[in-house]
Amino acid sequence: MSRIHILSDQVANQIAAGEVVERPVGAVKELLENSLDAGSTRVEIEFRNGGKSYIRVEDNGCGMLPDEAMLSLERHATSKIRKAKDLEKVISFGFRGEALPSIASISRFTLRTRPHDQIEGTEILVNAGKIVHQKTCGMPPGTRIEAANLFYCVPARRKFLKTENTEAAHISRMAKLYAIAHPEVSFNVYSGPRKVFQSPACTDLRDRISEVFGDEVAASLTPLPEQEVDGCHLRGMVSPPGIGRPTRQDIVTVVNSRPVESRTLLYALTEGYHTLIPKGKYPVAFLFLDIDPARIDVNVHPQKREIRFHSEGHVRRLVIESILRMAEQTHPSTVLPEPETPMPLPVIPESPAAFVRTSIQPPGPTPEPPGSHGQTKESNNLPDSSGQTPAPPRSPLNIVSTHTDASSAHWRLIGRLRQHLALFETTSGMVILHLQAARERIRFEEILNHGGNGKSPSQELLLPVPVQLDNLSSELLEQHGKVLRDEGFSLELFGRDFYRIEAIPPWLEPGEAENFLRQFIELARENGNLLRKPGLAREELARLAVLEIATADDSLSESEVATLPDRLLNCRQPLTCPQGKATFYEVTSQELAKKFGRKIP
Numbered sequence: 001m002s003r004i005h006i007l008s009d010q011v012a013n014q015i016a017a018g019e020v021v022e023r024p025v026g027a028v029k030e031l032l033e034n035s036l037d038a039g040s041t042r043v044e045i046e047f048r049n050g051g052k053s054y055i056r057v058e059d060n061g062c063g064m065l066p067d068e069a070m071l072s073l074e075r076h077a078t079s080k081i082r083k084a085k086d087l088e089k090v091i092s093f094g095f096r097g098e099a100l101p102s103i104a105s106i107s108r109f110t111l112r113t114r115p116h117d118q119i120e121g122t123e124i125l126v127n128a129g130k131i132v133h134q135k136t137c138g139m140p141p142g143t144r145i146e147a148a149n150l151f152y153c154v155p156a157r158r159k160f161l162k163t164e165n166t167e168a169a170h171i172s173r174m175a176k177l178y179a180i181a182h183p184e185v186s187f188n189v190y191s192g193p194r195k196v197f198q199s200p201a202c203t204d205l206r207d208r209i210s211e212v213f214g215d216e217v218a219a220s221l222t223p224l225p226e227q228e229v230d231g232c233h234l235r236g237m238v239s240p241p242g243i244g245r246p247t248r249q250d251i252v253t254v255v256n257s258r259p260v261e262s263r264t265l266l267y268a269l270t271e272g273y274h275t276l277i278p279k280g281k282y283p284v285a286f287l288f289l290d291i292d293p294a295r296i297d298v299n300v301h302p303q304k305r306e307i308r309f310h311s312e313g314h315v316r317r318l319v320i321e322s323i324l325r326m327a328e329q330t331h332p333s334t335v336l337p338e339p340e341t342p343m344p345l346p347v348i349p350e351s352p353a354a355f356v357r358t359s360i361q362p363p364g365p366t367p368e369p370p371g372s373h374g375q376t377k378e379s380n381n382l383p384d385s386s387g388q389t390p391a392p393p394r395s396p397l398n399i400v401s402t403h404t405d406a407s408s409a410h411w412r413l414i415g416r417l418r419q420h421l422a423l424f425e426t427t428s429g430m431v432i433l434h435l436q437a438a439r440e441r442i443r444f445e446e447i448l449n450h451g452g453n454g455k456s457p458s459q460e461l462l463l464p465v466p467v468q469l470d471n472l473s474s475e476l477l478e479q480h481g482k483v484l485r486d487e488g489f490s491l492e493l494f495g496r497d498f499y500r501i502e503a504i505p506p507w508l509e510p511g512e513a514e515n516f517l518r519q520f521i522e523l524a525r526e527n528g529n530l531l532r533k534p535g536l537a538r539e540e541l542a543r544l545a546v547l548e549i550a551t552a553d554d555s556l557s558e559s560e561v562a563t564l565p566d567r568l569l570n571c572r573q574p575l576t577c578p579q580g581k582a583t584f585y586e587v588t589s590q591e592l593a594k595k596f597g598r599k600i601p
């Protein structure tokens with residue numbers, strides 16, 4: 001073994017370079033961050049061959065005096081922190097003083113810099129960590145750094161680089177993220193002779209998104225309601241319910257002006273969009289969070305890409321709440337003009353008639369022949385002072401048709417299209433409604449709007465439904481049965497593993513009861529945890545029930561179809577079904593006019 005010794009600066013820098021700049025994008029990122037830290041209002045980036053052969057980052061920031069320029073190339077030279085305690089309140093990008101010496105140690109490196117109050121600049125040329133010369137030069141105020149032949153003296157690392165296209169894609173993406181995080185700075189980014197993107201300083205975030213991610217993405221976004229809770233401020237632009245992308249490419253999270261990756265934010269987003277977009281899809285989201293720097297850790301990742309929040313739950317709640325508020329505000333106003341009369345909402349309990357009405361609310365069934373309800377009898381909660389049997393339930397058809405006049409006039413049924421679709425004319429164009437999706441959403445919310453916590457009305461079954469279970473299933477049912485009872489189920493144990501369903505909640509059809517119970521047990525088996533949290537349990541029950549919609553779409557009568565829009569638009573989230581898929585698709589007159597090249601009155 002050779003004797004112990006201290007590494008030369010050159011070797012130490014090359015090793016550090018491995019951490020700070022793993023690949024070209026790392027170098028560009030460090031240089032860009034320095035430019036932003038220097039208060040620049042204009043940044044230009046150029047790279048060739050994915051950054052392997054050439055990188056240039058040029059800014060109009062504060063620049064450096066000659067001896068500052070020399071010092072900036074020393075390891076741990078930084079103007080940004082002085083003591084470890086300062087780390088808690090770092091707001092600048094850099095703070096380790098490693099980037100410049102690292103990059104200079106693995107490339108042919110030229111630094112040119114001039115403060116605004118100086119008449120000339122300084123040029124320093126470094127080759128693989130050795131200073132070749134320092135001299136004065138003429139240049140505009142600001143700093144211009146070039147790094148050529150990155151990693152040429154570190155062949156081991158060079159081998160790990162991906163193709164030029166891949167490296168170029170990484171640099172472009174990184175630059176886009178910083179451009180989004182700093183709309184106030186003008187950006188010009190070139191890959192060789194090709195312009196990657198260009199964006200003047202923007203005051204409006206949507207403009208910047210449009211320049212960087214394209215008009216289409218920008219136009220699809222809606223502002224997130226701004227929220228400030230406990231010194232934590234959230235704003236941004238996101239996709240409305242129903243729009244989902246296959247990848248996370250269009251999610252940008254910015255914390256204290258730094259584009260970051262944060263599991264907390266990503267999970268919160270996914271959770272917030274849970275029922276707003278289909279499973280496995282991602283929203284488009286540009287989130288900006290401002291938080292006291294003492295409440296985050298930025299120093300957890302060598303490239304500072306990832307951050308950690310001290311109060312994750314707090315941040316999570318903030319994001320989820322904002323998304324839900326956004327979703328509530330994103331009403332399909334373009335489709336449906338504000339009705340003159342308030343939309344009829346299901347009137348809950350109080351009078352016997354009203355009770356009957358809510359109890360047969362589940363959408364769908366074709367008008368049943370008189371007496372088909374004889375299988376159930378309305379029970380408890382029913383104030384029946386007269387001692388008479390309550391009026392026989394009216395058919396769903398009657399009930400909804402009482403408020404057709406008020407608002408359905410805005411969506412006129414033209415006809416059925418295919419099995420699950422219906423076409424409507426609206427004041428602003430036309431709408432294709434997905435019948436099943438709409439019915440699922442309506443039923444889902446009806447169930448959620450129903451009592452819960454044991455206060456739910458229930459309908460006693462005249463003919464209880466016997467259910468034979470296996471041993472494990474009945475154990476699961478014993479464990480989680482309270483969730484069902486709270487919703488109005490009554491289950492009686494008869495013999496070993498043998499149950500009778502004696503009452504069910506009003507939103508379930510007697511014919512669906514057994515299947516529902518078995519599905520519930522499956523859910524308890526797979527994901528019992530969900531059923532332990534009261535709020536979640538209700539949602540899961542509702543989701544199960546929705547899958548049970550008994551009547552097929554094609555047996556809906558025309559008037560049932562005609563009144564679906566009404567009921568859908570009364571929902572809190574009319575745009576998507578409970579799985580987050582769209583309930584309807586709108587084509588506006590403007591779009592038609594554009595397609596036909598003529599005015600559509």
Ligand code: ADP
Pocket residue numbers: 030034035038059061062063064072077078079080093094095096097098099100101142143
């Ligand atoms: P850090 O950013 O961690 O301080 P760097 O090695 O990236 O370390 O930079 C060292 C120092 O050089 C910075 O603290 C800053 O004072 C100066 N510097 C680097 N780039 C620029 C620039 N584009 N404009 C002005 N000053 C710069």
Ligand code: MG
Pocket residue numbers: 030033034093094095097099100
């Ligand atoms: Mg830096």
